[in-house]
Amino acid sequence: MSPLYLPYFPYFPHFPYTIFMPLRQHLSQTFTGFKDFFAITVWVFRFYARIHRVQFITLILVSIALEFAPLLSSWLLAYIIDQATLLKAQPQLIPTTLTTIAIMTLTYRLITMLLRNIYGYITQKFGTSTDPLLRQQIGDKLRSVGVQVLEGPDTVNLITRAESASGRIMHYFEQILNLTATIITFFGTLLVISHFMPIIIPLMFLTAIPTFFLDTHFLKKLWRYDIDSTESRRLAYTSLYALSNPRTVQEISLTGGHKLFTSKVSRFFGDYLRFNHHTRKVWYFGGLIISLPRILLETAAGLWIIYRHILGFITLGQITFYISLINQSISTLTSINTRFTNLNEMTARIKELKQIFDLTPAFPDGTTNLSVLKTGPGIKFSSVSFRYPNTTKNVLTDIDIDIKPGEKIAIVGHNGAGKTTLVKLICRYYQTTAGEILINDNRLNDLKIDSWYQNIGVLFQDYNLFEHLTPSESIRIGRYRHNFDPKEISTAAKMAEAHDFISTLPDGYQTILSERYKGGVRPSTGQAQKIVIARFFYRNAPLAIFDEPTASIDALAEKKIFDRIYQFFTGKTVILISHRFSTVRNADRIIVLDQGRIAEQGSHAQLMKQKGLYAHSFQLQAAGYK
């Protein structure tokens, strides 16, 4: 039975919980963090140890040594004061004492300076390496988890928040180093204090507790806000990006639409700043009241030490030593406190970064190795239904298709019919909701995905030109190898009707495809599409899938390209998706998709005879051309 139902008090059944729960919750929120805290610390330490093991260890030792500097300096000052007092009575000792003091001071200064420089050098080195290294690792990781995981809103939110965390890793590392060193020196100082004023130790801890709770409370509050506002932050940042990108600016400035974007940005930042400033106001001024007992304690301890001097128990040098010792340890305790609280917050943020590295693909890879096929594969959809993750409606229902090896299939259907989705399932970006896909009688799920990928080439409707590449590179990534034959690239470009215009570019195949780089030229939309088509001729895969490859290409070039697709890929399996019926009529078989179901299938002649959806749409388009 849940303890909530125990009848403690008939009228206030939850009585004990209403009092204790908030306190327990607060404690558990503060302290369950320790497990994460250790996990994150180990992770961060490993990250830096991998950069340079010897420097990593040096850094730890140096930061501990440096923490002893203030203690040593206080002691040195006390020594100098006492020696100076002595020298008045014994002037004959002046030369030796002054030499000793000079040597001690110089050595102290030189060593601390050396240590500080070593510390500075290594932290700078680690600091500048952090971001580039992390970005590469994150890039590799994200690519490996697959489309299904990558496009979910939770992953996108995680990535957005993790971006801000990457800048904090070095800071976290330094905080941990300093904290460890501070704790060590703090206990060293306490040991000294326990010899002359033990009572102050528990009092010091007592006065620090309220600050600790106050700080954790407010940091948690700010952190929660950050998590809850991630999506609106993303919306604001996307608007900001649109306000500075020439491609979007050209449209929104024309229509005045930028005002909507600006208002989205200012609404988000307005809310954010209001919340942040208010929270910090309460926090900082509340903190002032809470630190009052600590200030009183410091003053009282100082007075007591002076009183001991008046009574003759301690020397003048000891007064300065003890007072600075107590002030140091009280401020050290406060700084341990603040660092812990900061670390607590940073742990939560870095944990999200670490979570990126813990992401796993939505489904496991198969184990069957598919060799490089000589001829096109056969593809069979067997009662396949599919709906996208986090949605409720089927996009594809009961799809049965049997594509023979080497067959040229065309898929037509209205917008949103599910054509591109079908292609994504062949690429195994997602798992089918029901039924399965077979490739040459192997279950697609059983295949090692990379062995399947080496056999397919897909030109997606929302293709990427990669405007930071040159035409040569943009085509070459279709079948990337370190060594390549430039002639093969120009042959592919000729097939795609791209060669002529590439030759007119200032640097030909070596021109960057964007006006935003020096010497670069931006291709027209149709020219860009031709380059991407060249990439797919160059890929020359046993299964070639073209999703609306020629939507922006003029009619003459389009006809030539389609004729070449049919010729070039003989013996290979081809799937063509197009809204232009004139281009699909030569396919061996045409599949008509309607609202995620197969409405009709057959050759052009068969479908025309059926006088169904295809024949109707074909005639409609043909009439438009008359």
Ligand SMILES: Nc1ncnc2c1ncn2[C@@H]1O[C@H](COP(=O)(O)OP(=O)(O)OP(=O)(O)O)[C@@H](O)[C@H]1O
């Ligand atoms: N990643 C996604 N998550 C959720 N729903 C999606 C996703 N991608 C597509 N859809 C939905 O799936 C349906 C089919 O989309 P699909 O892109 O397959 O259509 P299509 O037949 O290729 O259309 P078009 O002719 O416009 O290219 C659409 O209703 C779309 O909203």
Ligand SMILES: [Mg+2]
């Ligand atoms: Mg589509």
